[in-house]
Amino acid sequence: MTSPDVVLDIDGLVVRYADGPEVLQGISFTLGPQEIVGLIGASGAGKSTVLRAVQRLVEPTAGSVRLGGTELTTLGPVELRDARRRMGMIFQEHALVDRLTVMENVLCGALGRTGFWHALRRRFDPADVAHAFQLLDRMGLSGFENRRCDELSGGQRQRVGIARALIQNPELLLVDEPTASLDPAASVRIMTLISEVCSESGLAAVINLHDVPLARRFCPRILALHEGRIVFDGPPSELTDAVLTEIYGEEAVEPHVAVGAPAEDRRDD
């Protein structure tokens, strides 16, 4: 079922929101095992839509998305749930449930394989709980398990979000603007952590980044989106000023403007 050399295969992916323009106009790329791809592009270029369409949080209008050989676009609700469990997603602004504890938030990632009544009474599989503790240790959050998430700093919350994605034992990480609400130092720490856990667990990842220098630093392969199309696919060394001008316009090539322009809102496409 799982072909060994391709984790994610996207072919001709088109997304059109209800009576709007095409947000994605036919995107194709493949992702090999342990490959980490940085997806860059201006606000509104469709970066988040790519990830959301893979997870079918938005429905693809056309094209195919295959996860390790499973075609995702045609799955029924039950098979789709199973497929979603195989992809860990890390969100812009972390998307944690503020009023729940850190442990509950991490275990949210294990809800897909926990029965409803067990979940309601918080009786999780001991193996999942052990795994959660292990992940919290790895995230530098030992002893935080009973803290409520609204007591944590932005960087700590994002690390809880990473642990929630990893507890799924995913084959693939989909990471949407992990640094959108963080300061530059915390951004680097989070990106370091994400690339470390990817190599530790042998995970492939697609990482949306508005911050081009961060993408260059952490992603061996970069995809650039412009107006719903891929206009660049290659290593950071080939990402020239000319390409950046095409993506972002003239102003962006000045280095002091290109660095870390903040995302303007949470769903920037």
Add this chain to the structure above:
Amino acid sequence: MTTEAARAWRPPPRIASAGVRRAAWVIAAAYALFAAWTIDVDGARIAEGAARAADFFGGWLRPDFVTRWTDIRAGLVESIAMTLVATAAGFVLSVPFGLGAARNLAPAPIYAGCRGALAVFRAFHEVLVAILFVAMFGFGGFAGVMTLVVATVGFLGKLLAEAVEEIDPAPLEALTAAGATWASRITFGVLPQVMPRILGLTLYRLDINFRESAIIGLVGAGGIGATLITAFARYEFESVSAILILIISMLFVAELLSSRLRRRLL
């Protein structure tokens, strides 16, 4: 500095047209005059009533807890029981209605059905519902409990639906992306976000239900209201006074407990 005068600013008027604005004032004033005109004040009737009012307020100053104590106690206990049972049952029943009436969770037909049901529950005042249930189930506390359950579901269901519609959608989406089932998404993604608000509203509804239990008793639906209307009918204003004082005290106690509880829970 000399050429540019200070630029004045006023908030834009709510009604843009000055003519319409003036007309609105004129119509409002005319209506107020007309309304005042139609009030029929009868001096003789007021004078006559004043004596009875004096009697009534005299009774107020001499509350009598003793003479009718057995009736009063039975009424109070029944009211408290009605209140607790109706609030608990109403809370449980309001959850499915509230989730179904939230636009961001429910598919259109369920949304419409639940919204409609909640509107019906709130359409009639408790007294009217109580009259209906008294006719259906006979005099007494059961009709009262049913009345309060309907009112509680209408109240909590609508407010729960509104709380659910205002939740942060991001955590819910994260749960969807993790492959969680619908039921798990509700219990982990929705309920934690709305629970504090719903618990606060339920405590408030407990308070309302106790007050309503006194009112619907007047039409035969049991509780302290039944005792109260009996005392009125017998012109026992001393007992009436005692009952009213007890109702007020109960509400004070409820207020105290609910604010304590709220601090604990949130």
